[in-house]
Amino acid sequence: MAQLRAPFPIIRMFLLFVLMSLSSQTAAQAIEVSDWPALEQQARGKTVYFNAWGGEPRINSYLNWAAELLEQRFDINLQHVKVADTAEAVSKIIAERQAGNDSNGSIDLLWINGENFAALKENKLLFGPWVEEQPNFGLVNADRFPEMREDFTVPTDGLESPWTRSQLVFYHDSQWLEEPPKTIEEILAWSTANPGEFTYPRPPAFLGSTFLKQAILELSDQDPALYAPVTDAEFERITTALWNYLDALHPTLLRGGRYFPNSAAELRRLMGDGETSLAMAFNPNEALLSVRTGELPASVRTYVLQGGTIGNVSFLAIPYNAQHKAAAMIAANFLLSTEAQARASDPNHMGSTTVISVEDLDADARLEFDNVTADLAAASQEALSHKLQEPHPSWTPALERAWIQRYSAR
């Protein structure tokens, strides 16, 4: 039972009453994570409220497909609750804990990583460990790819299951810009000489925050303090260079820095309309997917910055108070399956990067994944292998807050 912090006896009694009636409704079923067949049985007929970012229609359509299959095969009703920012879902879980709601949570499964995961883990708001019990977990070959067990330097401890990979890439329209800038400093130089051709999404949109992190990693030469929890002193020291950089950059941006786009999709639109000639994305396949749909002209090329760019894995987690944990686990396992991952990586569907170790699959299965390499608009695998690790999660909110403080009002 959670601590009740109501001072007045009557309110306390009322909350007690509410809690008792809630817990009697959902008699806590013992969840034995290693007994997978039992979990499948428990999951039948249940609904999984999957809170995931809803800003990308491709992902939404993919989840519709997944929902159909989960219904057919496991009798699970997957409901995609679209959130604009994962932080909203985090705040909901925290609020539910505060209200003493320990078994009737409104979220069953959550698409999450970074500082959001760190916040939930720290406050013990996640169910688990359960991840490594999944039949499909072996597919990611976590021994070879340690990033499957680590989230922005924080160990996952079996609390979240890998779902997709991402990496920051840049893309440019070669009809207006043939030789794009290859480092953060070069970007500033080029933008000063060609104002109005570039912009980045407004933090705290995660792409915008990622740009800040990329910039600060390069400007500080990957200062080790970035991989440790943030302190005020370190923050002051390291970010000076970043603010100087941005102060110089902003006036040269699109709209003179008086307006920042909201998302990766908007960046695509700006390039598609010819307003900008340089943009960025977190999905390495984004540009080529857009060229295929005609959103971007065929002259677009993707590339990675010289020193490497930030890459990460994003995961699926189950809140401690989820109502249908068994069903959530079944769903997560399904999304980790070869079938689901193959479809996800297919540019016709989601076009994301898989977390499965493709080389370990047999020849037939491997074929399902081989669909983008020859595309002109894609970055080479070699280039993509230059990855930078994400800084410690505590840096992200600090950077976001500081950016908002400095640049929200001019």
Place this chain on the structure above:
Amino acid sequence: MLRWASHSLILLLAAPILLGTLIASLPAFGYFPPLGSTEFSLAAWRDLFEVPGLTRSVLISLISGVLTPLIALILVFLYLASATGSKLDLWIRRLVSPLLSFPHAAAAFGLAFLIAPSGLLSRILSPGLTGWERPPDLLIVNDTWGLSLLFGLIIKEVPFLLLMSLAALPQLQTKQRVEVARTLGYRPTVAWLKVIAPSLYPLIRLPVIAVIVFASATVDVALILGPTLPPTLSVRVLAWFNDADLNLRFLAAAGALLQLGTSMLAIAIWLVLEKLAAILWKFWLGTGNRDRGENLASAIGRSAMPAVLIVVAGSLLALLINAFAGVWRFPSAVPTDWTIQHWLNSLANLATPLFNTIVISVSSTLLALLLVIATLESERLSGNKKSTAIWLLYLPLLVPQLVFLFGFIVMTEFAGWQPNMSLVIFGHLLFVLPYVFLSFSEAYRQLDPRWSQVASTLGASQFKSFWRIRIPLLLAPCLTAVAIGMAISISLFLPTQLLGAGRITTITSEAVSLTSGASRNLISVWAIVQLSLPMLGFMAALFIPKLVWRNRRGMQETR
């Protein structure tokens, strides 16, 4: 029984608004048990005033709140003054109700796609007239001082104020008064402004105040057209409310109160302007001048409504083209190829929100209609004394949505209620009620009382007289009120968003949440679905009576 029903129900509806506003203010002063905080404190206010750009946010809200009704009212009055009775007027009157049903969000999207640097207008004019091969780097939509926002709001509110004015005009014997003035030598537009305007304004004061509140506190239109660095106050309050850091709840509550204060301040400024206008008018009426200003006023008036219509049509066109556009590079005026792919992509995602939207709008509107009819009938039976409780109906329009919905949420979280359909329907009911009442009450009250009297003398009971005579005779206005109610419900964003907590999605809530992520094409698809729904309602309101009364000459529209 009828009286009990209507009175207690009105109070039941006003209570959440009053209660919600009260409860929303508690966290602002430190009281929020879910976070363990129960002591009075002004910390939230200190934090609020340290927020960067707060002054600008408040200023923009204030400016929108005052300028929107001002400019919209001027345009509406000048239009009525110069074009009443003309052929143009007949057309406009027919178009007003459907225009009104164009949901805010869809209209805002369309406008954004029309006037943006890479928008429809720019593409039509380029490269021919402008020489642009790439879009100009101009901050039009989301501009820092909220001019696009103002523009969008004005375009939306002109039809509303026009409808309200048209509803009020019949009581004023407009034609006769203007004719008298003209026989005294006054030019027509000047005549109307001098003899009708001063009498008309008090009758539409309440709708004008509703416009002030809406313009100063809107969230959905501000999200689409308003500035972002910093955003309007309402947008910021919503962001604080949704923030992961629960401690921001205190800030959000303080912000909500500040928003309430800002809207009230806008109303206060307006009232001062009213007084000034009254003095000005008195002076003007006293000069005896009969034609100064006629030409200018008449020119603006005659072009006002067509201009608004052109902008709305342009917005609609922008949406339609984008929804079917394949590849469309700047600066071509039309897409290089057309496709229905965007529609196919959206079909699966549209199903649930569409279903929810229909269920919610039908339920809330029918409930509202029942309450309105009960209220009007009990008013009639008690001798036509306009009951004082009726102004309570307008409360949802006079308090910013954000403020009391916020309080409402806090209440439900505290009580542990899960977001569900009934909560959302109730929230919608609160907003649909005033509009259904506004649009139906005139027709109801104006119905020739002799019809009921004849029925009584023929021995019909109140029940029989009501259902067999009154309601059938009022079928057309009834259906129009239902269409308007449904249109309002369909266009609501905040109540669905907050009360449904993202679990219950409607076309509008989905469309607005797509603003930050999706392509123009997808947004257009959703916007078009959003605006077709009310249109269907209005077509039904237009054609069903024609169908039902096709053999009844006495029931055809007499106009």
Place this chain on the structure above:
Amino acid sequence: MSDSVLKLNNVCISLDDKRLLEIDCSVGPGEILTVMGPSGSGKSSLLAYIAGFLAPAFTPSGSVLINGNDICALPAERRRIGLLFQDPLLFPHLSVGGNLRFAIAENTKDKKRLIQQGLVEIGLAGFDNRDSGTLSGGQASRVALLRLLLSSPSAVLLDEPFSKLDTQLRQEIRTLVFDKLRASGLPTILVTHDEADATAAGGEIHTLS
């Protein structure tokens, strides 16, 4: 045929302390009492009072009796008092037959026959399915009269029902109305400012100041 008696006992109607009218009389079966007076003298409010629609602004006193029963306590629809207005006021959403049907009491048998018979008697045979909005002024007046009679009233009030008809039609309709009312033995009060109407009515004339 009815043989009711309508009695107005010291009926007084005032508006804001100003006495509008005073009347005390009795109308026998088939008799027509004519009430005349200039506009504003309260003629219509008298009828409103008897029928049960008097606006609250007026202060009435006295009683109205039908066959000795005080009807002032009854709601309008239970008073069984027929009323003909200046306009025929046929319900536009109902056909001629529909209008007539509306007037007939719930549990009457064979309404159709009653309606058809009635239509024949007023010279509009076969009109039962006609749209009431397509009738001429005279036809509408006749249907209004039939509708009133079909509701089996105990007394009838006429509020200047002929004033909107042209001269020739006026005489024709007037004759029809009076004949029917006399034949059915209903006590009638006619309000008018037309002398010819009063003469044709042939009963007592009460003039208001």
